[in-house]
Amino acid sequence: MAQKVTIRDLAEAAGVSVTTVSQILNGKGDRFSNDTRDRVLKLQEKLGYVPDYNARNLIMGSTQTIGVLVPNLANPFFSMFIKGIQQVAQSHHFVPIIFDANQNQKLQSMYLEELIKRAANGLIIASATLDANDIDRILTRNGIPYLLFDQNDAQIGDRVWVDDYKGGQMAANYLLSQGHRRISLLVGQDITHNIQQRISGFRAGMAKYHLTLADEMVVQTSMTKLGGYQATATVLAKKPTAVFCINDEMAIGLYRGVQEQGIKIPDDLSIMGYDDIDLADFVTPKLTTIHQPAFEMGQVATELLIERLNNPRLTHQDKQLPLELITRDSVKLIQSGIH
Numbered sequence: 543m544a545q546k547v548t549i550r551d552l553a554e555a556a557g558v559s560v561t562t563v564s565q566i567l568n569g570k571g572d573r574f575s576n577d578t579r580d581r582v583l584k585l586q587e588k589l590g591y592v593p594d595y596n597a598r599n600l601i602m603g604s605t606q607t608i609g610v611l612v613p614n615l616a617n618p619f620f621s622m623f624i625k626g627i628q629q630v631a632q633s634h635h636f637v638p639i640i641f642d643a644n645q646n647q648k649l650q651s652m653y654l655e656e657l658i659k660r661a662a663n664g665l666i667i668a669s670a671t672l673d674a675n676d677i678d679r680i681l682t683r684n685g686i687p688y689l690l691f692d693q694n695d696a697q698i699g700d701r702v703w704v705d706d707y708k709g710g711q712m713a714a715n716y717l718l719s720q721g722h723r724r725i726s727l728l729v730g731q732d733i734t735h736n737i738q739q740r741i742s743g744f745r746a747g748m749a750k751y752h753l754t755l756a757d758e759m760v761v762q763t764s765m766t767k768l769g770g771y772q773a774t775a776t777v778l779a780k781k782p783t784a785v786f787c788i789n790d791e792m793a794i795g796l797y798r799g800v801q802e803q804g805i806k807i808p809d810d811l812s813i814m815g816y817d818d819i820d821l822a823d824f825v826t827p828k829l830t831t832i833h834q835p836a837f838e839m840g841q842v843a844t845e846l847l848i849e850r851l852n853n854p855r856l857t858h859q860d861k862q863l864p865l866e867l868i869t870r871d872s873v874k875l876i877q878s879g880i881h
């Protein structure tokens with residue numbers, strides 16, 4: 543097997559020093575002539591030289607790496623969030639290392655250890671399984687900057703966030719304005735703080751109409767399409783006119799479950815979601831939901847973290863982004879104007 547091309551090989555071929563090659567490849571080549579820079583870059587491509595990761599780390603004193611820990615990579619909300627991270631990381635010459643370890647403390651600790659071994663510059667954490675003590679023990683003591691997001695809002699460190707309480711109120715107000723009074727709530731099994739805020743906001747929205755959400759109208763399942771599907775019989779047994787699902791994935795799973803029973807959405811049962819993942823616009827009927835700006839949150843999270851890396855003594859950064867009600871076709875108006 544051919545030997546890996548080294549920086550020395552490239553320097554010799556270009557007739558310059560290793561330091562010159564390193565500075566040109568690391569964007570610090572302004573002091574050299576255009577001819578030298580072009581020659582090194584052309585030869586790098588010809589020889590197929592890729593800078594050695596560890597050597598670069600030693601020279602730059604940085605791995606240019608951001609660790610990203612999310613609850614569930616398979617959920618489109620988190621994949622959009624990650625796309626936003628990727629776009630900003632790339633523009634700042636950072637590489638994101640992404641993993642999910644929801645509710646799996648052992649796996650998460652292993653991942654975090656590996657990130658520290660790789661001298662990751664910072665972390666973006668959305669998974670709730672890392673509490674404030676873990677963060678202090680594993681990150682703060684290792685001097686690793688972090689930014690908390692979404693399910694992990696341990697109220698420490700820099701944050702990008704949306705008002706989940708308001709999002710729950712928006713969902714309740716909309717269903718109630720469409721005349722629904724017997725509403726079921728489909729929520730996850732492990733209720734994280736941000737989801738709890740969403741539920742509390744929903745209850746507050748009902749209270750404004752002098753209604754309370756009875757506990758027996760709340761159904762718990764996993765926050766996935768399968769979870770929504772498996773909850774079908776339990777939800778239907780509540781005989782609601784509308785179901786508010788705490789994320790779009792559950793709503794889409796519930797769609798399949800009720801439609802298999804011959805139930806029509808929204809004529810027989812109205813369904814509403816939360817997140818506004820891309821699928822929401824492609825199911826039939828299109829899903830009414832609350833839009834979370836996942837891509838923008840990923841962009842802002844990365845900008846704030848890189849800002850922190852460049853200026854560790856920066857004062858606390860806290861950026862709120864807006865939610866939006868997206869009315870499509872899955873909620874029926876059953877009675878207008880009643881209060």
Ligand code: RIB
Nearest residue numbers: 617619692693789816817
């Ligand atoms: O769909 C995943 C859900 O978990 C989203 O609502 C997001 O806010 C996260 O908490």
